[in-house]
Amino acid sequence: MTRAARLALLVAACSAVPASAKDYGQQGATFPVIEVDLLRVIEARLRAAQASGRIAAMQQDMQRKADLRVRRPLPVAGITVARQRRAWTFDPSITVQQDITDGRGRLIIAKGTRVNPLNTVPMRTSLVFIDGDDPAQVRWAVGSTTALNAKVILVNGAPLALMDSTQRRLYFDQGGKLTGKFGITHVPAVVEPAGKVLKVTELPVPSSRGAGA
Incomplete structure (x- = not known):
């Protein structure tokens, strides 16, 4: 049998064998696909x-x-006891950012207008800022003011306990919003009306201790 005949016979034999996929077995760890219900897990926990x-x-x-x-709210950061008198004025005027109209759409105040709130709502009481943990400041504030002419505002201390002991309504400058607005860095400090502006005064009180001492 020639070489060509043997090659043709081999090709025919291979064609007669049915093709099949070989199983190579498991080559590594396998895991089932499971979708976890997160809400159920949280509920169970x-x-x-x-x-x-x-x-x-x-x-x-x-x-x-x-x-x-x-x-006892968090004390206002950066406030220390006043060692010397310091005074300045504060202009509460604001610039209107958009037109203000009434219910019928009529213009009341145009955008860009500078408005001073004291022109329409006069300030009738002073604001007195103190450290509520300083007995000297507390005595001075309560003894030199009344509930009718001043609001006492703490920058540190326990307002509820002080209200019980002084029988005065007290406030707390949460987050230092008021002292920051007026630029107050020392107490005692007083904010009082002075015409169309506010007068801010930091003044020392005899025998007062340093804040945080």
Whole structure:
């Protein structure tokens, strides 16, 4: 049999064998595809936390911290005791950012107009800022003002306890918004009306201690 005949016979034999895929077996670890319901996982964990008492403990801790912040708010940062008298004026005027109209669309104040609130709402009481942890400042503020002519505002201290002991309504400068607005960095400080502007005065009080001491 010639070489060409043998090659043709081999090709025919291979064509007669049915093709099949070979199974090479498992080559590594396999895992089933499972879609986890996240809400169910969270719910299960919450139930477990509730059963163990952890949620109740967290709620009590949050309530305790909230009560503490009400009784003693965070002190205004950067405020120290006044060692010398310093005074300046503050202009409360603002520039209107957009037209102000009435209910019928009629223009009341045009955009860009500078408006001084004291022209329409005069300030009738002074604002007195003090450190509520300084007994000398507290005595001075309560003794030199009345509830009718001044509002006493703390930058530090426990307002509820002081209201009980002084029998005066007190306020707290939360986040230092007022002292920051007026530029106050030392207490005691007084803000009082002076015509169309406000007069701001930082003044020392005898025997007052340094803030934070």
